[in-house]
Amino acid sequence: xxxxxxxxxxxxxxxxxxxxxxxxxxxxxxxxxxxxxxxxxxxxxxxxxxxxxxxxxxxxxxxxxxxxxxxxxxxxxxxxxxxxxxxxxxxxxxxxxxxxxxxxxxxxxxxxxxxxxxxxxxxxxxxxxxxxxxxxxxxxxxxxxxxxxxxxxxxxxxxxxxxxxxxxxxxxxxxxxxxxxxxxxxxxxxxxxxxxxxxxxxxxxxxxxxxxxxxxxxxxxxxxxxxxxxxxxxxxxxxxxxxxxxxxxxxxxxxxxxxxxxxxxxxxxxxxxxxxxxxxxxxxxxxxxxxxxxxxxxxxxxxxxxxxxxxxxxxxxxxxxxxxxxxxxxxxxxxxxxxxxxxxxxxxxxxxxxxxxxxxxxxxxxxxxxxxxxxxxxxxxxxxxxxxxxxxxxxxxxxxxxxxxxxxxxxxxxxx
Numbered sequence: 437x438x439x440x441x442x443x444x445x446x447x448x449x450x451x452x453x454x455x456x457x458x459x460x461x462x463x464x465x466x467x468x469x470x471x472x473x474x475x476x477x478x479x480x481x482x483x484x485x486x487x488x489x490x491x492x493x494x495x496x497x498x499x500x501x502x503x504x505x506x507x508x509x510x511x512x513x514x515x516x517x518x519x520x521x522x523x524x525x526x527x528x529x530x531x532x533x534x535x536x537x538x539x540x541x542x543x544x545x546x547x548x549x550x551x552x553x554x555x556x557x558x559x560x561x562x563x564x565x566x567x568x569x570x571x572x573x574x575x576x577x578x579x580x581x582x583x584x585x586x587x588x589x590x591x592x593x594x595x596x597x598x599x600x601x602x603x604x605x606x607x608x609x610x611x612x613x614x615x616x617x618x619x620x621x622x623x624x625x626x627x628x629x630x631x632x633x634x635x636x637x638x639x640x641x642x643x644x645x646x647x648x649x650x651x652x653x654x655x656x657x658x659x660x661x662x663x664x665x666x667x668x669x670x671x672x673x674x675x676x677x678x679x680x681x682x683x684x685x686x687x688x689x690x691x692x693x694x695x696x697x698x699x700x701x702x703x704x705x706x707x708x709x710x711x712x713x714x715x716x717x718x719x720x721x722x723x724x725x726x727x728x729x730x731x732x733x734x735x736x737x738x739x740x741x742x743x744x745x746x747x748x749x750x751x752x753x754x755x756x757x758x759x760x761x762x763x764x765x766x767x768x769x770x771x772x773x774x775x776x777x778x779x780x781x782x783x784x785x786x787x788x789x790x791x792x793x794x795x796x797x798x799x800x801x802x803x804x805x806x807x808x809x810x811x812x813x814x815x816x817x818x819x820x821x822x823x824x825x826x827x828x829x830x831x832x833x834x835x836x837x838x839x840x841x842x843x844x845x846x847x848x849x850x851x852x
Contacts, residue, residue, distance in 0.1 A: 437479055438632065438747040438780050439552075442539040446502065447495040450525040450811035452537070455496065457483060457780060460799045460818050469770045469797050471778040473543060474550040480800055482769045484791065485784040485814075486832065487804035488841035492812030493784040496804065497636045497751040503538040504629050506559065510608035511616050520607050522559050527810040535560040544628050553625060555611065557583075563606040569594070569625075580621065583610050596620060631744065633737050636751035649736045650701060651675040662735045666761050668728055672704030674718055703728070730756040738765065738781075745777030753783035763790045770795070791828045798822060803832075803839035 437457075444452040459470040459478035470478040487493050506520065514520075525531040539556035552572035558565040567583035571593070580594040588610055590597035596619030597610070604613050614622035649655050656673045663670050677699060702718040721729060734750070741748040754762055762785065768774045769781040784804075791801055801817040817828065820837060831837065 437473060437543045437550075437778065439479065439541040439543065440539075441500060441503070441541075442537075442556075443496070443499040443503075444537040445524050445531050445534055446499045446536040446538070447523050448492040448525065448806065448810065448812040449495060449499060449814075450528060450531055450809075451813075453812070453814040455483075455485075455782075455802065455814060456799075456816075457782070459797070462797055462799065462818070464793065464824060465770070465797050468772065469800065471772075474552075479778070480780070480797070481775060481778060482766050482781040482796075483783075483800045483802055484766075484796065485782070485802045485804060486786070486788060486791065487784075487839040488806075491804040491806050491839060492814070493804045494636060494751050495812060496814065497634055497749060497784070499538065500632075500749060501634050501636070503540065504632060504634070507555070507557070507609055507611055508615075508626050508629050509612065511603075511605075511612035514605070514607050516605055516607070518607055519561050520559050520563070522561050524560070525811065533560075535565050542628060544624055546624060555625065557609060564609065567610050569611065581610060594621060596622060631746040632749070633741060633746070634749040634751075635734070635737060649740075655736070655739075658739050659732070659735045662739060663728075663731060666731055666764070668731060669705065670703045670728075671706055671716065672718070674702045674704065676700045676702075701732075703732075727756045727758070731761070734765075738768070741779040741781070742768065742775055742777070745779050747780040747782070749782045751784050752786075754785040754787040759787040759789050762787050763795060766790070766795060788829045788832055791832060793824060793826065793828060796828070801828065803837055805839040 439458055440454055440456045442452060442454040443449045457480040459466075459480050466478070469481055471481060472478050485493050485496065502522070510520070522536045524534055524536055535558045537556065537558040539554065541552070541554045543550045543552050554570040554572075554577065555568070557567040563585070564583065565585060567581075569580040570577045571580055572578075573593075578593065579589075579591055581588060581590045581597050583589075586604065586606060588597065588601050588604065590601075596614055596617070600610065600614045600617045600619065603617070604610050611622050611625060615626040650659060650673065656675075660670065660673055701721040703721065703724055704716045704718050706713045707715040707717050721732070724732075737748055737750075740746075762783075766781065766783075769779060798820075799816055799818040803815055803817070805813050805815075807813060817837060822828075822831075833840065
């Protein structure tokens with residue numbers, strides 16, 4: 437399970453800021469919106485991040501993507517001398533050349549039950565400065581390895597690290613190298629990082645894997661059920677592989693082109709003769725409404741994490757979706773009936789009307805706000821003294837919690 441993520445000096449995050457899915461002591465929506473973990477700790481099933489445009493919400497998701505990608509793939513994808521692509525806060529002379537720092541606290545299911553890890557690294561655009569891995573053992577944190585540049589210390593509990601030290605470059609993580617060398621603990625952690633899904637930007641890069649998922653009969657049924665749940669009038673899904681529309685007899689065509697395939701998805705709709713259903717008509721995915729396409733795109737990931745009990749992060753979740761659909765998807769995660777494995781959903785959204793005390797606890801509502809120097813602050817509603825019957829959305833739009841745009845004056849004369 438996902439507990440906390442901390443970022444410092446990355447894009448618009450100048451100071452150290454922590455996002456947490458650890459539940460506070462509030463009793464509101466305790467049984468529905470939280471779940472109990474080892475040591476009587478409780479964790480949140482969902483959270484929403486709100487804020488003005490350009491407040492840093494997307495940078496939070498970018499930070500998580502960078503952290504996961506660099507943690508998992510830096511050993512396999514980077515050659516000596518390759519840049520790390522860390523992006524420091526550039527609006528301050530004190531940070532523009534300083535390294536960026538990241539830390540995550542999480543739990544992994546294994547033969548020992550729920551094991552708590554804390555992993556962190558500090559990196560600039562050329563090299564790793566620090567890297568640390570700790571495990572909670574007998575109620576105290578125990579160091580598994582600690583790295584200062586290329587000097588690495590491994591504890592006896594992390595025996596797999598000894599054989600990996602010679603292979604660590606300065607632009608990759610020790611964790612990823614240990615996993616490459618088949619280390620038990622490192623592979624377990626890397627597998628958890630890979631289970632975290634972050635969706636942001638264009639959906640094009642996901643289409644290949646998504647088609648393969650939809651093509652399976654059992655998955656089609658689940659996706660269809662999900663779309664019907666969202667009141668999308670679709671009665672069937674068809675998938676088809678179409679050969680490339682080129683003359684394959686031409687010797688000049690490369691092998692890559694010959695192996696190309698067009699993946700076509702279409703959705704079935706009922707055809708009526710006046711009010712009587714008389715058949716079905718299938719419409720190509722690209723001819724469906726933008727909202728239907730977006731919901732279909734999200735469906736695989738939502739269904740997958742609910743089935744596996746993993747974490748899903750979605751930036752700008754409200755794009756092309758009705759607020760009531762967003763609300764009911766959040767309810768899927770908050771409900772013990774539809775989320776028995778305690779999957780976690782974190783979204784950013786401008787659909788502030790769903791921020792109510794009926795759907796969210798105070799610790800589930802987060803805000804991003806930029807200060808006058810362009811740096812992002814990240815904080816939760818739990819930091820405010822708020823009455824249980826408060827109208828969160830109205831109070832937020834009034835500016836009571838900050839993180840709203842400050843609209844200035846505008847005149848047609850500005851065009852002159």
